[in-house]
Amino acid sequence: MTFADLPHDLELEILSREFQPHLQKNCKLLANDGILYLEIQDSSTRTCVKQQRIQIKADL
Numbered sequence: 001m002t003f004a005d006l007p008h009d010l011e012l013e014i015l016s017r018e019f020q021p022h023l024q025k026n027c028k029l030l031a032n033d034g035i036l037y038l039e040i041q042d043s044s045t046r047t048c049v050k051q052q053r054i055q056i057k058a059d060l
Contacts, residue, residue, distance in 0.1 A: 012036045029054075 012031035020029055028039045036054040041047060 016029035016031050026041045026043045030037045038052045039048050040050045042049050
């Protein structure tokens, strides 16, 4: 089994965990319904300030 054989949601979940340590503390990567989102939180209230959809293109 290779990375490409994984279900798309699981693939994105792995990507989000892989990149999380490289983000600022107030940012989170979330995988939901085959879409990767970058969520930016207000550090004092812990509420979502902005959610940005991330599109990933891969050359296979």
